[in-house]
Amino acid sequence: MELVRNLPQQYRQDPWVLALADAILGVLEDQSRRSLELRAQLSLETITWALEIEERAAGIVPPVGATLESRRSVLAARYRSSGKVSIETIQAVADAWRNGEVDVDFAGGRIQVTFVGDYGVPEDLQALQEAIGRTIPAHLPIDYFFRYLLIREIHQVKTLTQMQQLTLKQFAGGRE
Incomplete structure (x- = not known):
């Protein structure tokens, strides 16, 4: 000793x-x-019991049943959304979201959020929409664009086994 x-x-x-x-x-x-x-508790990647304290300080009320990862993403988005609003700021908020890859652009006086990761409407989309909605000026319209499987990506490209592993939500209009 x-x-x-x-x-x-x-x-x-x-x-x-x-x-x-x-x-x-x-x-x-x-x-x-x-x-x-x-x-x-000082890192967003590892915070657990202090998450409730940080949410309260940021004015966040998590929905009932929200996962720890979802709550961390919302908190990260809130931290990144302060200051002057720019495409980079909105992109930083979108990058805090845990459910997919997102590209943010500004064209024709509209903010365009394009999901470039998985096909279909991503899970927990509402949390991202709320985070971006709190970040952008209220007068700017926003459009969300989703990726869906196209016939040219399937026909004579995928095997039957690969097709059986696809879910309906990956196709336009498909739901699970």
């Missing part, structure tokens, strides 16, 4: 001193463990 080795020789074998050093060591180990737990 490092603590005891730093003591004068005559105290290193004393039972009372050893018991005291052991108690002190227990307290120090507990403080070290708590310090590591606290450090984990």
Whole structure:
């Protein structure tokens, strides 16, 4: 024990001193463990019990049953949405969203949000729409564009086995 080795020789074998050093060591180990737990609460990737505190400070009321990942994404989007609004700011908010790859553009006086990842309407789309809605000026219209499977991407391209693994939501008008 490092603590005891730093003591004068005559105290290193004393039972009372050893018991005291052991108690002190227990307290120090507990403080070290708590310090590591606290450090984990400072990152959006690892925050758990402090998430509720951060949400309250940011004015976020998570929906009932929201997953930890969804709540972290909403919080990240809120943090990224402050300041001057630009396409880069809106893109940063969209990048905080956990359910897909998103490209943001501004064309013809409209904000265009294009989902370039998975096919179909992504899960938890409402959370992204709310985050972007809080970020953009109210007078700007916004359009959402989704990717769907096209016949040219399937016909004589995919095998029957690959086709069986596709879900209906990947096709326009498909629902699960």
